[in-house]
Amino acid sequence: MPGLRTVVVVVAGAAVLVRRALRRRIRVSPLWPLPALAEPTSGRPRSRALRVRLTARETVAEGVVRLRLEGRGLPDWAPGAHVDLVLPSGLVRQYSLCGDPGDPTSYTVAARLVADGRGGSREVHEELVVGAELEVRGPRNRFPLVSGAPAYLFVAGGIGITPLLPMVRALPAGTEWRLLYCGRSRASMPFLAEALALGADRVTVAAGDEAGRADLDALAAGVAPGTEVYCCGPEELMAAVAERLPGVRVERFAPRASAGEGAAFEVELRRSGRTVQVPDGTSALTAIRAALPDTLYSCEQGFCGTCRQRVLEGEVDHRDELLGDAERGDSMLICVSRARGERLVLDL
Numbered sequence: 159m160p161g162l163r164t165v166v167v168v169v170a171g172a173a174v175l176v177r178r179a180l181r182r183r184i185r186v187s188p189l190w191p192l193p194a195l196a197e198p199t200s201g202r203p204r205s206r207a208l209r210v211r212l213t214a215r216e217t218v219a220e221g222v223v224r225l226r227l228e229g230r231g232l233p234d235w236a237p238g239a240h241v242d243l244v245l246p247s248g249l250v251r252q253y254s255l256c257g258d259p260g261d262p263t264s265y266t267v268a269a270r271l272v273a274d275g276r277g278g279s280r281e282v283h284e285e286l287v288v289g290a291e292l293e294v295r296g297p298r299n300r301f302p303l304v305s306g307a308p309a310y311l312f313v314a315g316g317i318g319i320t321p322l323l324p325m326v327r328a329l330p331a332g333t334e335w336r337l338l339y340c341g342r343s344r345a346s347m348p349f350l351a352e353a354l355a356l357g358a359d360r361v362t363v364a365a366g367d368e369a370g371r372a373d374l375d376a377l378a379a380g381v382a383p384g385t386e387v388y389c390c391g392p393e394e395l396m397a398a399v400a401e402r403l404p405g406v407r408v409e410r411f412a413p414r415a416s417a418g419e420g421a422a423f424e425v426e427l428r429r430s431g432r433t434v435q436v437p438d439g440t441s442a443l444t445a446i447r448a449a450l451p452d453t454l455y456s457c458e459q460g461f462c463g464t465c466r467q468r469v470l471e472g473e474v475d476h477r478d479e480l481l482g483d484a485e486r487g488d489s490m491l492i493c494v495s496r497a498r499g500e501r502l503v504l505d506l
């Protein structure tokens with residue numbers, strides 16, 4: 159018989175899970191587990207760093223390159239996992255692993271060129287050459303494949319195929335699965351041939367230049383109860399799928415809300431004795447870095463947790479997909495989150 163203390167702990171834990179599930183109708187998988195709050199004098203967040211060498215790069219679709227990164231004794235990973243790739247410039251970008259999980263000598267990732275992005279994909283496409291030595295952190299998995307479901311539906315948009323392909327490959331023989339693969343055109347869709355090779359009769363290709371948008375209503379109508387649904391791709395696609403299939407598991411590559419949008423507020427940086435103004439159109443991170451240039455950050459999208467800071471006073475408008483209820487009680491990700499009121503005080 160469990161003791162009273164055990165029962166209380168179990169009930170409290172369940173309550174937290176239910177609250178979190180209610181708060182997030184969609185099961186979002188941010189890219190990284192949360193780093194510990196940085197010590198006041200510490201440098202980088204704690205994270206496992208691996209040295210790898212780029213041994214092959216190949217264009218696999220319009221604007222998409224596949225990279226093979228080799229290293230010694232690389233940690234295991236499971237379908238859905240990502241690595242954090244530290245580029246020579248210091249920019250850090252997250253990429254799904256899409257190679258063979260059983261290969262301890264290499265990781266394979268694919269990167270789409272975002273011409274109007276923040277520079278990471280341009281650096282990968284234009285400057286990374288075979289032989290380059292890079293740092294990789296991870297791998298980590300917040301988008302795991304749930305085993306034992308009666309059926310699976312995967313919905314990919316463009317580069318969003320990368321975490322889903324290893325999932326399909328990992329399903330036991332005889333598993334019921336389908337894949338809807340959407341893209342602008344077949345030429346822009348990476349790993350299309352590989353996806354079709356896994357079961358052409360189970361894969362629906364929705365190339366925008368051939369038949370327009372996929373019929374998601376028809377797709378949702380055909381989903382049997384108990385089916386596990388996974389979606390990765392552009393925000394609009396994930397939102398459209400979530401509207402029709404609320405239990406979908408999604409993985410985001412871009413922030414849901416703009417960090418700069420919202421009312422102006424003031425941030426007191428208590429340990430530094432500074433106060434900064436955060437106007438509408440500017441993130442707290444940007445404003446704080448103007449005063450404290452060494453403030454740590456990485457993704458600027460609310461995914462990695464590098465910019466997490468302890469909140470001493472004030473109410474936070476949390477806009478990240480990473481922090482859980484407990485972390486939100488006393489901290490915030492300053493790259494995307496803002497103040498609910500006129501003022502915050504940070505332990506910075």
Ligand code: FES
Binds near residue numbers: 492
């Ligand atoms: Fe990555 Fe803020 S969460 S920099």
